[in-house]
Amino acid sequence: MYHNQGRSNSALVLEANSAEPSTSLPLYDDVVSANTFVHGAIDVTANDRINVNLDSRFSRLFTRLVPPVPDDLPYIDPPAYSTTRSSWHIPLNIVIQVVGSRGDVQPFIALGNELQKYGHRVRLATHDVFVDFVKSSNLEFFPIGGNPTDLMAYMVKNPGLIPSMKTLRKGDIQRKRAMMEDVLDGCWSSCISPDPSTGVPFVAGAIIANPVSFAHVHCAQALGIPLHLMFTMPWSDTREFPHPLANIISSNFNSGMANYLSYGIVEWMTWQGLGDIVNRWRRKHDLEPIPTSEGPSLVATLKIPFTYCWSPSLVPKPNDWPPHIDVCGFIFREVPYYKPPRELSDFLSQGPPPIYIGFGSIVVDDADRFTATLLEAIEAVGVRAIISKGWSQLGGTERLENIFILDDCPHAGTTACGLLNGRPSVVVPFFGDQPFWGSMIARSGAGPEPIPYKSLNGKDLGEAIKFCLEPKVAAAAQAIANKMRTETGVDAAVQSFHRNFPLERLSCDILGDLPATWSYTRSKKTMRLSGLAAEILINHCKLDRKKLSLYQYNPVTIKHRRLDILTGFTAVWVTTAADLIGALSRVVSEPAREYQRTTTKSKKGEPSVQSPITAAAAASAESFLKLPMHVLRAGVEIPVVVADGFYAITTLCGDRVQDHGPVTDWKSGIRVGGLGFATSVFESVVGLAFHPYRGVRDGGVIGLAKGVGRATIGAAVKPCGAITGLVAYPLQGAYKSLHTMTHLKTMKSIAAATHVEGEYFLTTERGRAVDTERVLREFDALMNEG
Known part of the structure; x- marks a missing residue:
């Protein structure tokens, strides 16, 4: 859309695009x-x-796999965004x-x-x-x-x-x-x-x-x-x-x-x-x-x-979305400077405001037929129009008096931009979320019901354009524009990012205005170090690089939820079988792939450490050695399935099971197993009295019966989960530690890149300005504390 001081010269916007065009969507076989x-x-x-x-x-069956629908949440006003450029350091x-x-x-x-x-x-x-x-x-x-x-x-x-x-x-x-x-x-x-x-x-x-x-x-x-x-x-x-x-x-x-x-x-x-x-x-x-x-x-x-990134004046944030989900408003970049070609300026000045027709990144099979449909609608309504060629190269080559064919320019032919400028829109959905946004536009009164691409014809399109030219539709679009102009989409999005960021775990313990990338432990004392601080300490022989470990200030742990023991068993065996079949196939496929890759590098004259045959043999051996890990994982997962299954039964019966954190290594496995055993045995005993009491209190005789049933199931099942977990979770932790020890390639590549970045940081203006002596003193002070 051609902009003139932030205002649109188009009477309405006709497009396929959604609030911002949807993206490539999932691919299926x-x-x-x-x-x-x-x-x-x-x-x-x-x-x-x-x-x-x-x-x-x-x-x-699927409803059993999804989390329960949350209860009604009280509406909470969006948090006040207070982060400023000076406060984020x-x-x-x-x-x-x-x-x-x-x-x-x-x-x-x-x-x-x-x-x-x-x-x-x-x-x-x-x-x-x-x-x-x-x-x-x-x-x-x-x-x-x-x-x-x-x-x-x-x-x-x-x-x-x-x-x-x-x-x-x-x-x-x-x-x-x-x-x-x-x-x-x-x-x-x-x-x-x-x-x-x-x-x-x-x-x-x-x-x-x-x-x-x-x-x-x-x-x-x-x-x-x-x-x-x-x-x-x-x-x-x-x-x-x-x-x-x-x-x-x-x-x-x-x-x-x-x-x-x-x-x-x-x-x-x-x-x-x-x-x-x-x-x-x-x-x-x-x-x-x-x-x-x-x-x-x-x-x-x-x-x-x-x-x-849409306007809450068009679609407000649902009440059942938790606080970590925000609706910030449409995000617009600053309008770039654009001097339109003389032909476009002349066209805009020679008559009433035209309608804009643009389908952006959409690629249609028959652009000529689609263009003919557009021209038919334009002629039927008797309006002037700008047609953007887009990726489909619409518009043809014939020059028409009331139509201007627009080549590439810094326009934004989207629903969001149309609404911001108070222009009604006709949405022609091709795929994805476009029908949804077309319906939202229609619901707001700023446009007609969307016309699906496959049913688009000149007659219906002409009627939709006429609808958009009615004063009440223009008024509805302008009302939305007035609200949108009070929103600060890009600023709200940045504040949302900062508000949800774990800032308290980020900073270096020595150079507090830099993010920590390394963790260093000595004499049971651990500190967080930025890349710059670490390189200074290494260069002054204060620490050994080999003693550094990558600092993850936002570790992600994916926990497998178990519905019951039977489905858990089935999942383990199916997964193990699939993994073994895949691993066996890779014993053959990986050498072939490595041979081809090495051969290609050789033909291009690129250096290679190994010959194609040696590389293929190494790939085959590496794939074969991974086979036992799949079997070992199945052996570890089975007792975990049993323990999780017992705990799941108590949860389904309405009882509570304490979460003692994720199992990530052998230490956390021992902790989770031990705490789980202690708390489960204690809760099963206490529950024999507590559940009947609460049942009587909340539901009388019927509540008493439910409470007795819940206490009985808890007393029978929780100890089974506790005893199994006492073995299962330490085994699971030991497996995860072994997996970490034998899968270091990615961590080594991250560490190498982090080291290179730290060395580069020394050569920057920020690195040259650092007080090296202060870094050394603070390091010694932290190490000598207590």
């Missing part, structure tokens, strides 16, 4: 489509939406990972520029085609692979997530899955690799991402750093509206419960399409695979902070 058990619950309608039948057998290396179109990248440009004002170093990791867009905004760029044009074209063909048979036959699924593997690798490299242009070292201290970049939580776990998700469509469970990709069919659930469950089902579908790719990536980076029971709900279970 024919296994999901062919699964008849799932097909009873999930199918694709004629207009390519997803029908989710909650009355099906699959959905009834620790600069971070922040990588922003974005998968999607230009419209997805654009809000993060504004976010990155605002974060820079707080002293943060910001790297935007996205597709190669946006390198100039990012760098021209004075942000660092890192390529993660993936072709957004290809992804957009794929989503237009498969808007309901489940691919059509035509798409399957063409092999698009395999190509998109391969593309997502490249994106996962690219996202990891963006966390620890030097700047591709300058070679300046970089190790991420925090990750901001849109959820469909998929690598985010796994990269954060490997590095032990905070993650903050931001998105332009609802992605968190709520009872107020269904998942934007789903149509709900249900007679057994009320609308709130049905809406809530729709999010879990869509996440489950996503995991079915990408879970194997994610787990293969995790294995490569020394992380344990995630089971299907945990993968779909990982972000919600870990309570990852989430900021939604």
